[in-house]
Amino acid sequence: MAERVCPWWLGFWLASPLRKLMLNPRAVVQPFVTSGMIVLEPGPGMGFFTLPLARLVAPGGRVVAVDIQQKMLDGLKRRARRAGLQEQVEPRLARPSGMGVESLQGKVDFALVFAMVHEVPDAARFFREIAAALKPGGQLLFCEPAGHVTESMFAESLRLAQEAGLSDIKRLSVHGNLGAALTRH
Numbered sequence: 474m475a476e477r478v479c480p481w482w483l484g485f486w487l488a489s490p491l492r493k494l495m496l497n498p499r500a501v502v503q504p505f506v507t508s509g510m511i512v513l514e515p516g517p518g519m520g521f522f523t524l525p526l527a528r529l530v531a532p533g534g535r536v537v538a539v540d541i542q543q544k545m546l547d548g549l550k551r552r553a554r555r556a557g558l559q560e561q562v563e564p565r566l567a568r569p570s571g572m573g574v575e576s577l578q579g580k581v582d583f584a585l586v587f588a589m590v591h592e593v594p595d596a597a598r599f600f601r602e603i604a605a606a607l608k609p610g611g612q613l614l615f616c617e618p619a620g621h622v623t624e625s626m627f628a629e630s631l632r633l634a635q636e637a638g639l640s641d642i643k644r645l646s647v648h649g650n651l652g653a654a655l656t657r658h
Contacts, residue, residue: 498521498522498525499525499528499529501522501587501614501647501648502522502525502526502529502583502585502614503529505583505585505612505614505654506526506529506530506582506583507529507530508529508530508531508532508533508534509530509532509533509534510529510530510534510582510583511530511534511535511537511577511580511581511582511583512526512530512534512535512536512537512581512582512583512584512585513536513537513539513574513577513581513583513584513585513603513606513607514526514536514537514538514539514584514585514586515539515540515567515572515584515586515589515599515603516539516540516586516587516588516589516592517536517538517539517540517545517549517564518540518545518548518549519545519548519549519552520538520548520549520552520553520562522585522587523536523538523549523553523562524552524553524556524558524562526585527553527556527558527561527562528558528561530561531558531561534561535560535561535562535563536561536562536563537563537565537574537577537581538562538563538564538565539564539565539566539567539572539573539574540564540565540566540567541566541567543566546564546565546566549562549564550562550564571598571599571602572599572602574602574606575605577606578605578606579605579606579607579608579609580606580608581606581607581608581611582607582608582611582612583611583612583613583614584603584606584607584611584612584613584614585613585614586603586613586614586615586616587614587616587650588616588617588618588621588650590615590617590630591617591618591621591622591626596630596633597633597636597637600630600633600634600636600637600639601637601638603634603637603639604634604637604638604639604657607639607657608657609657609658610656610657610658611656611657612654612655612656612657613634613639613654613655613656613657614645614647614652614653614654615630615631615634615652615653615654615655616645616647616650616651616652616653617630617650617651617652618650618651619649619650619651622651624651627651627653631653631655634653634655635655638657638658639655639656639657640655640656640657640658641654641655641656641658642654642655643655
């Protein structure tokens with residue numbers, strides 16, 4: 474699996490302000506997030522989406538950011554502390570058996586899965602974990618980079634998400650990325 478995972482040192486580019494010239498993270502998530510929400514973000518890297526999410530859920534909300542790489546989480550913690558958002562960001566190191574979000578079962582209002590399912594060794598299990606964490610009516614915004622993921626691969630991921638209990642699929646194009654919004658019922 475390690476050969477498929479984005480290397481930690483690319484996290485600096487992925488969190489770079491220059492990337493915002495191509496993709497505005499706040500504009501992507503703002504339609505889905507309000508203050509007080511609990512947000513789950515698997516694969517946050519060093520926080521390109523995490524910090525805008527944290528600003529949107531304040532006050533009273535939090536972003537649970539789960540990554541498999543401690544160095545990514547360390548960078549995220551530094552960036553959240555510098556931005557004064559450490560109270561809204563809860564970094565968690567994933568376990569080999571899964572994300573380790575059982576304590577969030579049925580509590581998450583919104584999950585953002587951006588450009589990382591293609592790195593997951595068991596997408597079916599991943600979507601089951603997301604669905605279990607979402608509260609009824611909770612939403613998932615799922616996007617994959619068109620350059621890495623074909624339309625048929627994306628469709629297969631959507632099928633797995635549906636099998637996990639997510640429905641009301643609304644296909645989206647998010648700055649050239651394949652995307653869909655899904656809901657847990």
